[in-house]
Amino acid sequence: MISVRGVTHGYGDDVVLADVSLTVPDGEFLVLAGANGSGKTTLVRHFNGLLAPDEGEVLVDGTPVADDPVAARTAVGMVFQEPRDAFVAATVGADVAFGPENLGLARPEIDDRVGDALAGVGLAGRRDERIDRLSGGERERVAIAGALAMRPGHLVLDEPFTGLDEPARRSVLARLDELHAGGTGVIVVTHDLRDVFDRADRLIALSDGRIAVDGAPAAVREELTDLPIRVPGPR
Template sequence: MIEADGVTCRFGGAAGGAEGDAGVVAVDDVTLSVADGEFLVVAGANGSGKTTLVRSFNGLVTPDAGTVSVNGTPVSDDLVAARSAVGMVFQDPRDQLVAATVGADVAFGPENLGCSHAEIDRRVEDALAAVNMAGRGDDRIAGLSGGERERVAIAGALAMEPDHLVLDEPFTGLDEPARRSVLDRLRELHAAGTSVIAVTHDLRDVLGLADRVVGLSAGRVAVDDAPRAAAEKLPGLDVRVPASFDFGETGGPTGREPGEPSEHETGGPTDQ
């Protein structure tokens, strides 16, 4: 379980917190928990504080006030444990790719966990297959498109097999086959008991998968509800909600109207 209690994060301001210059409050006294196995969507417009909040879940951001605990241990007490338990996929893959080739990058996390060679190979193979990049372990990162780099970043997080997986705008730049593959993998992870936290301003792909939706506005929780109820409130937060969606047993929808084309088909973000 991830537990945030009264988390406040500020940026800027005078050194030492001089009076009258406390900086910009990005997250403002947020308290919430993410249960084991839960699929949580954190929604909000740009600048709402959603990325800063989830980066506090594994110590990438240190709160100015409040605490975050992962599996009962404060993040500040054991950063290694927190970062092993909470896998993070950044919105910009350039922020997390560390190796020269695809396979080496995906293997980086399992290697640092001390996994055996056979286990590392298995994790890399499974993770690359999940993002439609099977057999491309020898490809050089420098030669990949932006969408392909994002898929490698997602594969690197999947290879860690974390208890909790956080994805920040995970579908930006993905073509349709990769988007569907990632959605399928998230559905499988959720069904297997991994908690998934999807951070987004566009809920069309993930609303039907969610157990709960938290909407942020100006750093505060403005919505915290089941998906159907949340969908009625979220448009006021400047986020995109599908016009129709299915909450059936199949794990939910693409979140589009029947026959509605994807962003890839309409000239939106593609795997370039």
């Protein structure tokens, strides 16, 4: 469980999050929506200690992130909007292995995790390929595999569909469905709800650093009309 308690965060005089509180239960498919600058990316970076709040605190499984950031980053995997900015190795296998290696795991365990993670995103047998030769969709899947190799309880994806072609988007969505069905919590950060509206258990929309909407997607659809968020039409 991720618990956010009264978190405020700013950059200089610009307050990006203002007294935000929420709880993300284990296994929930949560969509965190909002326009650019609404604070959604800043918020999720607090979930595993990539940012520290100016006020308030974040707990993962009951432990303050500030007290044990390594445990938080193990429990909450993060896939960034531009995955190429997060790659640390030249080849697929070496990059996916980076997280487990930093946990101090034995090599057989690392190899098992890498193999399972790559198989899970449809990249089995491609450990030795260079990342810079992959398509955008394949790079997104490598980034997801790197997070999966940590076996997190929650997987956070920041605008995961930006720049992906249709086959790549379908592939990523299918993998998220599988993860959710298997009990992994999925948190998708986006301004475009078309791919995830019907998949989400819950939708939170931020506006000016505050929670403007929080509820089941179908129940809060009308509340989204005044926000700069792309919402699919009713079926």
